[in-house]
Amino acid sequence: MVMVLPTYDEALNLAWIVGRLHAAQPGLDVLVVDDQSPDGTGEIADRLAAADPRVHVLHRSAKGGLGAAYLAGFGWALEHGYDVIGEMDADGSHQPxxxxxxxDALPGADLVIGSRWVPGGSVVNWPLRRxxxxxGGNIYVRLLLGIRVRDATAGYRLFRRSTLERIDLDQVRSTGYVFQTDMVSRTLHAGLVVREVPIEFVERVRGESKMSGAVATESLRRITVWGLRERRDQVRRGLASRRRPPPPT
Structure with missing residues (x-):
């Protein structure tokens, strides 16, 4: 099993979160995907990897978005034979x-999501507006896409290898924060099982958040365009199936 941690300017947090991961799950591998962080995060990752064979580093040439970093990390993990591939933030928001x-929820599931918005889930140190x-964004996603997942934008996840292979990562085009919703939708459309478990999400205490109102608004805008296109395609598929002649008896 490997956890993929995308990083950009996480020098204050990386060694701390990797240490917590290994304290909680000693047999876990970690892949740091760094997008040329100017604060030296990549160099810290290299030092961690040199000192611990459980830590690996993938350097990307430029900052290309959260989804692009995860896709690169997932591809690396598949190439290296991992059967369970996870994702989480590197800032401590997702508690190792x-x-x-x-x-514990993985048996019988193809994707497990650590959810803030199921019973038992919570957030700490968030302003009411956020x-x-x-x-509201997750309610909108459920209504627009017709899915039941309550926290489709969450980033604390475990995928089975077979799930990522079934989705066909080469066809995933979303690169920003909408990537999380895209992956949930693709998993469900493939007929696979998504399970949510409650977590306590803690707002970062070190470093600067990459999420802002502008980023969230842009993500919702992209989800709207993508969701309306998906609904249109669903209608077309439904009409096409009605036009097909019944199979011979």
Whole structure:
């Protein structure tokens, strides 16, 4: 099993979060995907990897978005034969001490999501405006895409290898924060099982957040365009199936 950690300017957090991961799950491998962080995060990752065979580093040439970093990390993990591939933030928002909740839910599931918005889930140190934005955004996603996942934008996840192979990562085009919703939708459309478990999401205490109101608004705009296109295609598929002659008896 490997956890993919995308990083950009996480020098204050990287060694801290990797240490917590290995304290919570000693047998876990970690892949740091760094987008040429100007604060030296990549160099810290290299030092961690040199000192610990459980840590690996993938350097990307430029900052290309969260989804692009995850796709690169997933591709690396598949090439290296991992059967379970996870994702989480490198800033401490996703607590390594709760990773066992996702692992325990993996039997019988193809994708497990650590969810803020199922019973038992929560957020810490978020202003009301941000909580309402996240809750409202997820309600909008459920209505627009017709899915039941309550936290489709969450980034604490475990994928089975077979799930990522079934999705066909080469066809995933989303690169920003909408990537999380895209992956949930693709998993469900493939007929696979998505399970949510409650987590406590803690707002970062070190470094600067990459999420802003502008980023969230842009993500919702992209979800709207993508979701309306998907609904249009669903209608077309439904009409096409009605036109087909019944199979011979």
């Amino acid at each position: 001490e709760q990773l066992h909740r996702l692992i 909580e309402l934005l996240s809750r």
